[in-house]
Amino acid sequence: MEIYLDANATTPVLAQAAQAALQAMADDFGNPSSVHSTGLKARALMDAVRARAKALLDTGAGQLLFTSGATEGIQTAVLSALNALRGRPGVDCLLYGATEHKAVPEALRHWNQLLGLGFEIKPIPVDGVGRHDLDFLRRHAARAGLVCTMAANNETGVISDLAGIEAALAGSPAFWLVDGVQALGKLPLRLARTRIDYAPFSGHKLYAPKGIGLLYVREGAPVTPLMAGGGQEGALRAGTENMSGIAALGAVLAALDDGRTFRSHAELAQMRARLLAALTEALPGLVLNAPLAGTLPTTLNFAVPGLSSRLLQDLFDAGGVRVSGGSACSAAKAAPSFVLEAMGLPEWQAAGAVRLSIGPATEAALVDEACARIRACGEALRQHSPGDGPWCDDPNALDLSGADAVDCRTVIGAQLEDFLRRQPDLVIVDVREPYEHALPLPALLAAREMQAVPMSCLGTAAPQWLASGRPLLFFCRSGGRSRQAAQTLAGLGHEQSWTLAGGLALLPDPAGHG
Incomplete structure (x- = not known):
């Protein structure tokens, strides 16, 4: 199962909230401004949710x-x-x-x-x-x-x-x-x-x-x-x-009142403590960017000396653990956290920050599995340190610094099985770094001939690929590096260079959970 630890960015929809939204769309679909009975039902639903929210927030x-x-x-x-x-x-x-x-x-x-x-x-x-x-x-x-x-x-x-x-x-x-x-x-x-x-x-x-x-x-x-x-x-x-959103929100507010759906402050603090223990074991030297006292029991923000935020996010993502580097709205900018900079923390902490966040409905079983995977990620990192990648200083390697990055061919996940069937001579190239290999590959990929060539070693492998002329399908975790690799090979004249769009992130998981 996917271990989602990014609740501060967004949360899954509560089952009873989804049911309430569907019921509002199917049965209570009236316009609350209408004066007929269907509209009055919608108005009553909306008024009830507002009244519950006002009571909860003491407005x-x-x-x-x-x-x-x-x-x-x-x-x-x-x-x-x-x-x-x-x-x-x-x-x-x-x-x-x-x-x-x-x-x-x-x-x-x-x-x-x-x-x-x-x-x-x-x-x-x-x-x-x-x-x-x-x-x-x-x-x-x-x-x-x-x-x-x-x-x-x-x-x-x-x-x-x-x-x-x-x-x-x-x-x-x-x-x-x-x-x-x-x-x-x-x-x-x-x-x-x-x-x-x-x-x-x-x-x-x-x-x-x-x-x-x-x-x-x-x-x-x-x-x-x-x-x-x-x-x-x-x-x-x-x-x-x-109306469907209001109905769903009403179901969440009702769950806040029922005393069963959401964990208490003390329970959440215990979950966070267990996650922190697993992180500390997996990542020696870990430093908290905000002390636990005075913070929400749902949030951990940390950095590890010598490891970038993106590296850690990739590592956890490869292990099926979803974390972030901070605000989701700023995630694509790859800049140091302005929040941590404002707090006066050292540059390495602001640039290396990782945020792990659970929600009030997080289950203990998910925390158990999260701790196990976090420890596995730490072991993968110890076995394949970022600085200990394959030795690629080959005298026959191509200098790719001047290669044109031209448009390349793209395969989307839904087409992958058919694409592989039509390409018997295909070479699949995994351009992830070794420490990202914690996640089992989908059977469709694992059953085919494959080469593991990190981006840093692309120039070493390129002459062989160019000489053979065999079609290449590059993949990585999210599709960014594989597109760069395919564009580079296409720029060198390799006409059948493909990238897996969206990378492993958009493929069904190996266990078949979608």
């Missing part, structure tokens, strides 16, 4: 709007606050936590520019464990129009001192936005008992589908609709409501 007289997710909620909150700040005397800056999700500072910049306000936008520094600098906040609070902080950080799991932030804002005219995405279902939230003006939430971080979220607005806080139209959500968020 008091505050409003709770259904949105498409946290990004929309953040945009609406920032637009609403900044629109209300037009011409307000004594306000000249907007503040946000230096470790906020990028959606927050980007929204501040966007709406500040679009509305022509010209406010200074300043990050609130954090200390070495990711806590906001409250002295800085006190110094600037009097002239701030909007302050944006997280309830808990998505990369490190660091829990913000919301009470301390609220005390630092005493007497400030600022509106206060708190990103509650990682807190939902993990921390108690009593919003009406605070001075928080806006709090966005996203369903897909807690076992609901993508595309559904919530925005809390404190009673009396200004709201400027991001979308105008048919008057839905009290004319504050136009567009026909996502």
